[in-house]
Amino acid sequence: MRARYATYRLDFNFLAQTSRESMRHKDTYFLCLAPDGDKDFTRAGWGEAALFGGLSAEDGPDYLPTLHALCRAINHGEPLPDITEYSSLRMAVETARADMESGGRHEPFTAARLDIPINGLIWIDTFDATIRSIETKARRFEVIKIKVGRLEADEEAEILRYIRRVNPSAIIRLDANGAYHTLDRAMERIEAYARHGIHSIEQPVPQRQYELMREVIRLSPFPVALDEELIGVNGVAEKHDLLDELRPAYIILKPTLCGGFSGSKEWIEAAGRVGAGWWFTSALESNVGLNAIARFTASLPGPKMCQGLGTGQIYSNNIPSPLDMQGQCLISRPDVQWVMPALEWTEP
Template sequence: MASSFKVKARYTPYLLRFKFDAGTSRGVLRTKKTYLIQLISADFPGTAGYGEAGPLAGLSIDDREDFERQLADVLSEMEQISFPFQEAKIMEILAQKVSFQLPSIRFGMETALLDLLNGGKRYLLPNDFYDKGRPIPINGLIWMGDKEFMYRQIREKLEQGFDCIKLKIGSIDFEQECELLASIRKQFDEHEVTLRVDANGAFASADALGKLGNLAKYKLHSIEQPIQQGNWEEMGALCRNTPVPVALDEELIGIHEPFTKQRLLEEIQPQYIILKPTLLGGIAASREWIKMAESRNIGWWITSALESNVGLNAIAQFTSSLNPEVPQGLGTGKLYHNNFESPLAMMGGELYYQKGKKWSNLKEVF
């Protein structure tokens, strides 16, 4: 038996279309461009491995004009490599060969190679989500918009059975956002519904602590990225004095050297970190962050970043392999009119893998 295998690689762009105007701190999203990667190999006849490279506009460090050329160049280089059959060694090679400046491509290659290695069934690594049908608890995401639009989303999520709700804040008047939180707390206490908020860096450093004091009245689980990333000293002071646990999100983007990761965690000492594999460089990079966080008693959860079901499935299986203890941010599978059919399903605030359902024929996309 061969000790290694080589691949033929290609990609195709795919434009995902939102079912609604998705409000974010970086504007309203109506479409999301992503790229599917396909790998085939003579050592795995009749099968193909698929991954997704989908940088987020305005946020990913590989959101760049020459992204498609960079992707083509990386795939060309991948065709020259003899890959071992061991997952750990594949991860080492990708960390060496795919620049940290191209995190979504590294994640897409990890996914495609692991899929190919495991028979092209969209199965990546041992995990109870796929292997045993064990669901992953997830938070219900409330998109930015006017007060009525946000309130309508909240009602829908609660009716669907979510007991963890995450609101994106910072787009409307702060008092109106507090009114939305108050309306939930009038009906459900913190033991019945967990509330998270995501400020996406919207608060000014000078008044962030005061706003967190107001938000604390609503018994929040956490607030993501209250001030802009890159202000380690101000963020550290906030984390030491905050009445609401702080979760770092954008703060982690672009940080890749182990020493710098350690310094960030030690100087800021957040209560939580949030991991988006597409933005951080994939599975291996996310594992490194988690190991460092856990050694410092920092909590974590994993969030998808508007991938199609191809990327979401990979992130969900990776998440499940870690046996998460809190709801994860993986509720993005129903955002699009033209997502790929998959066994992924959301029910009652949980994400399931239903093996009886089939995947779209991804070969037809190429």
């Protein structure tokens, strides 16, 4: 097997804002694995290591050297470096291997045509711009996700009222990205949100504030989901202990951040033991990573909740792919081909 990697800068179509930061672009890494004898990587599998700078536990000076060492070890038959704590590298390897084993057709985990219900995501912007986004998203999607914690309370209240006017039956999911640092602050906002019939709120307080999170989960009038709380928790026993202690209603699975696909399976098992639901969410991956998450989700048995997958439309230079939207579902179009970019590859 041969391995190589390349860097790719994704440019947002807008100023992407969360309660943590604002972004104009995002760098990602592609990993290709080719079977023995395929020197030109014509049947290679593609994976994406979508390092999330400033949030991922793996973000640091050793990241790129570890990716380089991983490819070198594969190419020279050396022992592989330990990437247990490198979630995005784990996802990239798992995706590229699965894609390679399916013939390099960008169909890792399942070759079935995708048809996955997803939520409509409303990004934080100015109040007026957010209202304009609602006009499109709230009319199109039955499940709406909106990021909160950046605007003033009265502006957020008006936004939620507007969603209800546009789509009275909408299922509204909130994502706070750890915006509230005290119990009083968190509960003040949560109780205000409750007036608008909220389905759930993701990560209302910063990660690792276990006592605070436990109290918010206990007191909240609607369900709380753990998101960033899962980052950096890699051991199976640690996963079980965390969910047993906090008892969330839901967990949000981002393979890029929570241990790749193998780690996500462990989280699903741990969630089942405490009766917590789950859904997958993309983490600003390109279409390569989005396709992998969608196909992995589709491969899992049983009924699933509406997923938090992106649409691939947030970047001006995303990888052209068969991924598309049909109604409220992310689909793969059989009549559209992938168009992979020409990249400067490193093959150590």
